[in-house]
Amino acid sequence: MELNRRQVLKLAGLGVTATAVPGVLAACSNGSGGGAGDGSVKFEGWDYEATLVQQNLDNFTKTSNVKVNYTPITSAQYVQKVVAEFTGGGGPDALYVYDDSLAAWVEGEYLQPIDGLPGVDDVYAAIFPGNAEAMTYQGKRYGLPYYTDSNCLIYNADILAKAGFSKPPASLEELEAQAVKIKSMGLLEYPIGLPAQLSDTWWAWVWGLVYSSGGDMFDDQQAPIMNTTDTVTKDVLTWLQNAANKSKVLDPASLQLLPVPVDNAMKANRYAFTIGARYALRDYNDPQKSKAAGKMKMALVPSLDGKVHGTISNTRMYGLAKDTEVKDDAFKLLTYLGGFDASKQPYTAKFWFQQRGLGFAYKELAKDPEIVAALKKFADPAIYAQLAEIARPRNVLGVAWYTEFETEMHKVVQGVLSNQTQPSAAVASLAQTAGTLKKKYS
Amino acid sequence: MSVLTERRPLGDNAKAWALNAPAIVVISLLVAYPIGYSFYVSMQRNNLKRPRAKRFIGLDNYKALLSDDAFLSALKVSALFVLVVLGMTVVLALLLALVLNERFRGRGLLLSLALLPWAMPGVVNGLMWRTIFxxxxxALNGLLTQLGLIDSYQAWLTSGTGAFLFTALAQVWNTLPFSVIILLAGLSTIPSELYDAATVDRAGAFRRFTQVTxxxxxxxxxxxLILETMNAFRAFDTIYVLTGGGPGDATTTIALLDVQTVLTFTDFGLGSAYAWVITAITLLISVGYIGLLYRKGNFEV
Structure with missing residues (x-):
């Protein structure tokens, strides 16, 4: 029998369909129902301190007899990989969730609400309102807190002292004035540094500056107000533009700096000020890692009027997969990691603070003597607690287009810093972007 | 037994298909299927953040590109990037190939050094240039300061023009060796008799270059031209590491926008449409090159 081209292709096609395709699909997924498939809890998180995580999970398994199959995922790819896994039908049973991924992951039907499960109400009553808000979507609760942090002004007290300042600035005007003096005395050419290179991470410092002055970019219905009723964003951008281009106290190199280089510069006494997360102080004041150890302090983020209004916070949480087949065990794990233990203590939250200085969502921990003693080594506990009290999450996290808006905002702020875009045009552009995205996603 | 004797051997045509079948299957699975599927996805509203909104929308994603500011801006940046990278690559590769085609002491070492950047992955290339800039x-600031050309260290990547040009330079550095190899191979096939004849005809160096080389x-x-156009149009890793597409949109090429749309915004429908536009444009340019240059080449290389 002589085969013609059509017959060969037909046979090859049938062969592929019969043998290869199931294999390929099986390789892409991990079983249609997700989970580990052997009764253990499949748990995934980004790869921060994976060894410590495993150590903590081993302790959980020892006390609960629940087996956990833990997979750390590269943090730079975490969101994409988890989305791919859930899409392919092989997602985890329990997992880390970023507050800015929550809405999309609920909409994507990856997560299930945890309302009504044992101990959830107690946890939500014990944490800061901002953290509870960040873990709630459309009235339902989806997470238990992993860690949280809020933004503060970080300053080098030694440099300020040399310039004759005994306390940090409360207003943006004061901040600029102090920086100008530091510059004019020749202590630093550019006293302020900010991480303003485009990247996939959010720019907390922009939100922090807006929130610290009592402003907002969106109203409660996520409609943009930065170009209409709320002028704070425009005023903050004006201040940034002046600091970068008129008084020249904000380093122009900020546009090519990611967070780690800014950290390194702070630790090398090359900047007097930056705006960053509270936990950065732990590294900044570690003599093993920093030349500026002992000199770095935290303060509230300066505001336009010098009064205290707020700051920005982020929340990382533990979520429960919608299709988990081991819900009870997975929730036990969630409770161990993000809730209270048998003695009504948030064991893992305390563990992370003591081990790595990660911020906690539990109000009571701020008064824990062990926590306070550890905190005193790198920060002022009173300011640390005050920042947690006044912090609130971005109120636009609940929209599916948030990531696109954040990305566009970075470009607009870069335009302001490099004097290419005027603040009024910048807020108009941000409002237009929000409007376009809203329409696109409607 | 009779069955065996009656069995006719496969014809040449069938044998050829049978022998090629494994390769066809593999290529179909690993190349043709993903390409075809991506075209299908490009005709969907398909954002992983909104699975319930997924549906077939025909060519709407493509139509939307005409009024998509981000896409049009990225297309402009990409076109300029291709022009600059291609211009620099062709000129520098030709110069370097002409030099390396001569016989001189240390030629082997220079050839090895010239090829080195090609071995460097794009991400590493980006990291290296980020350190230099x-x-x-x-190192660039250090060098220029020591030479007395600048008074203080500069932030080279903070202006739109600076970031664009330095990113193009980093891209050229990475891909130049490949062009050098191709041109060097072409130069080595030119018969020396042609240059001798041209010299006898009193042709100067410039005429020998334009009339023979x-x-x-x-x-x-x-x-x-074809490969470097494709490379420059698809350039992603070096730009991503060096500037992330900034400042503003200054270095946001269409490939960068595509990766961002698919991986960061998880909009697979629109991202696939971007990818198909990139493919279509590079295909058109390649066909244009072939139409312009292929028939003008007088000699097989």
């Missing part, structure tokens, strides 16, 4: 500790290099140049 660093505003605080960069260039016509013989048209086909290698065609390959360089």
């Amino acid at each position: 660093d505003a605080k500790t960069g 260039i016509p013989w290099l048209l086909h290698p140049l065609l390959i360089v």
Whole structure:
């Protein structure tokens, strides 16, 4: 029998369909129902301190007899990989969730609400309102807190002292004035540094500056107000533009700096000020890692009027997969990691603070003597607690287009810093972007 | 037994298909299927953040591109990037190939050094140039300061023009060796008798270059133009590491926008449409090159 081209292709096609395709699909997924498939809890998180995580999970398994199959995922790819896994039908049973991924992951039907499960109400009553808000979507609760942090002004007290300042600035005007003096005395050419290179991470410092002055970019219905009723964003951008281009106290190199280089510069006494997360102080004041150890302090983020209004916070949480087949065990794990233990203590939250200085969502921990003693080594506990009290999450996290808006905002702020875009045009552009995205996603 | 004797051997045609079948299957699975599927996805509203909104929308994603500011801006940046990278690559590769085609002491070493950047992955290339261009500790600042050309360290990547040009330079550095190899291979096939004859005809160096070298290099140049255009149009890793697409949109090429749309925004429908536009444009340009240059090449290389 002589085969013609059509017959060969037909046979090859049938062969592929019969043998290869199931294999390929099986390789892409991990079983249609997700989970580990052997009764253990499949748990995934980004790869921060994976060894410590495993150590903590081993302790959980020892006390609960629940087996956990833990997979750390590269943090730079975490969101994409988890989305791919859930899409392919092989997602985890329990997992880390970023507050800015929550809405999309609920909409994507990856997560299930945890309302009504044992101990959830107690946890939500014990944490800061901002953290509870960040873990709630459309009235339902989806997470238990992993860690949280809020933004503060970080300053080098030694440099300020040399310039004759005994306390940090409360207003943006004061901040600029102090920086100008530091510059004019020749202590630093550019006293302020900010991480303003485009990247996939959010720019907390922009939100922090807006929130610290009592402003907002969106109203409660996520409609943009930065170009209409709320002028704070425009005023903050004006201040940034002046600091970068008129008084020249904000380093122009900020546009090519990611967070780690800014950290390194702070630790090398090359900047007097930056705006960053509270936990950065732990590294900044570690003599093993920093030349500026002992000199770095935290303060509230300066505001336009010098009064205290707020700051920005982020929340990382533990979520429960919608299709988990081991819900009870997975929730036990969630409770161990993000809730209270048998003695009504948030064991893992305390563990992370003591081990790595990660911020906690539990109000009571701020008064824990062990926590306070550890905190005193790198920060002022009173300011640390005050920042947690006044912090609130971005109120636009609940929209599916948030990531696109954040990305566009970075470009607009870069335009302001490099004097290419005027603040009024910048807020108009941000409002237009929000409007376009809203329409696109409607 | 009778069955065996009656069995006819496969004809040449069938044998050829049978032998090629494994390769066809593999290529179909790993290349043709993903390409075809991506076209299908490009005709969907398909954002992983909104699975319930997924549906077939025909060519709407493509139509939307016409009024998509981000896409049009990225297309402009990409076109300019291709022009700059291609111009620099062709000129520098030709110069370097002409030098390396001569016989001189140390030629082997120079050839090895010239090929080195090609072995460097794009991400590593980006990291290396980011270190060189660093505003605080960069080697470029150090060199220019020591030469007395600048008074203080500069932030090279903070202006739109600076970021664009330095990113193009980093891209050229990474891909130049490949063009050099192609052109060097073309140069080595030019018979020396042609240069001797031209010299006898009193042709100077410039005329020998334009009348002998260039016509013989048209086909290698065609390959360089096609491949480097594709490379520059798809450039992603070096730009991503060096500037992330900034400042503003200054270095946001269409490939960068595509990766961002698919991986960061998880909009697979629109992202696939971007990818198909990139493919269509590079295909059109390649066909244009072939139409312009292929028939003009007088000699097979």
